[in-house]
Amino acid sequence: MIEGKGKGIGPAEERLSRFLARSGIASRRHADELIAGGRVTVNGQPAVLGQKIRPGKDVVLVDGKKVGGAEKQVYIMLYKPPGYLSSCSDPRGRKTVLSLLGGVPERVYPVGRLDYDAEGLLLLTNDGELTYLLTHPRHRVVKEYSVWVEGPRDEGKIREILSGIIIGGKKVQVDYARFGGEKGRLQEIVIAVHEGQKHLVKHICHSVGYEVKRLKRLKIGPLSLGSLKKGEWRYLSPGQVEALYREARKGWEGERGR
Ligand code: URA
Numbered sequence: 001m002i003e004g005k006g007k008g009i010g011p012a013e014e015r016l017s018r019f020l021a022r023s024g025i026a027s028r029r030h031a032d033e034l035i036a037g038g039r040v041t042v043n044g045q046p047a048v049l050g051q052k053i054r055p056g057k058d059v060v061l062v063d064g065k066k067v068g069g070a071e072k073q074v075y076i077m078l079y080k081p082p083g084y085l086s087s088c089s090d091p092r093g094r095k096t097v098l099s100l101l102g103g104v105p106e107r108v109y110p111v112g113r114l115d116y117d118a119e120g121l122l123l124l125t126n127d128g129e130l131t132y133l134l135t136h137p138r139h140r141v142v143k144e145y146s147v148w149v150e151g152p153r154d155e156g157k158i159r160e161i162l163s164g165i166i167i168g169g170k171k172v173q174v175d176y177a178r179f180g181g182e183k184g185r186l187q188e189i190v191i192a193v194h195e196g197q198k199h200l201v202k203h204i205c206h207s208v209g210y211e212v213k214r215l216k217r218l219k220i221g222p223l224s225l226g227s228l229k230k231g232e233w234r235y236l237s238p239g240q241v242e243a244l245y246r247e248a249r250k251g252w253e254g255e256r257g258r
Helices: 016-022 028-036 128-135 155-164 200-207 238-257
Strands: 040-042 060-062 075-080 119-125 143-150 165-167 170-172 174-183 186-193 211-220 233-235
Touching (some): 016 040, 016 060, 028 128, 075 238, 186 211, 200 211
Antiparallel strands (some): 165 170
């Protein structure tokens, strides 16, 4: 269940951000950004944060396009190459991942982010509920990365990472971390986290004295990059979508039982 669902709102009303998420426009966090950015109107008036609407009665537009809530839901996995932004547009004119998705008629959004210089598995969808479930740290969906760092192969640093690095005043729980391959002075660390702070994996590596040379996401929960090549994408199967939902909900239940 979505957090806060229906709290204090009459049955015919719904919070605008939730309506936008449910309609596949954006995650709830991104929906708030759209509202705050003046891109949403309700019955011709600029929307405000926290606003409630009557679905089916009020006319909601995003960037002038009507939000109907009935768009076909699509789920895409992409091998994001380095040098692409994982957002829908860039004021500085850099390439975005959307430019790699030729032939997809639906308006899809990246689920979470990968740094501009990072690469690997990126999900895109117009299913706001799945986006919310996958990006909320409470749902504990684990993402696995392969990170190539420069420095000595020092098991002490792995122990330090596993013991919980403090970042921004908060201890980051790493799900697992171990050394992988080795190429001269470069070491591969395979590391998994379920939180989503900006540059998290880079911060973890820097904090034990490693410089990150390459960062690649290999897995999101049950989904692996597999044989996709840089820049390639494909639709998820219904089974894969179901597995993602199951994983996110399992984390949610686990958190509640803690
Ligand atoms: N951690 C990072 O530092 N960068 C990413 O892109 C993802 C996780």
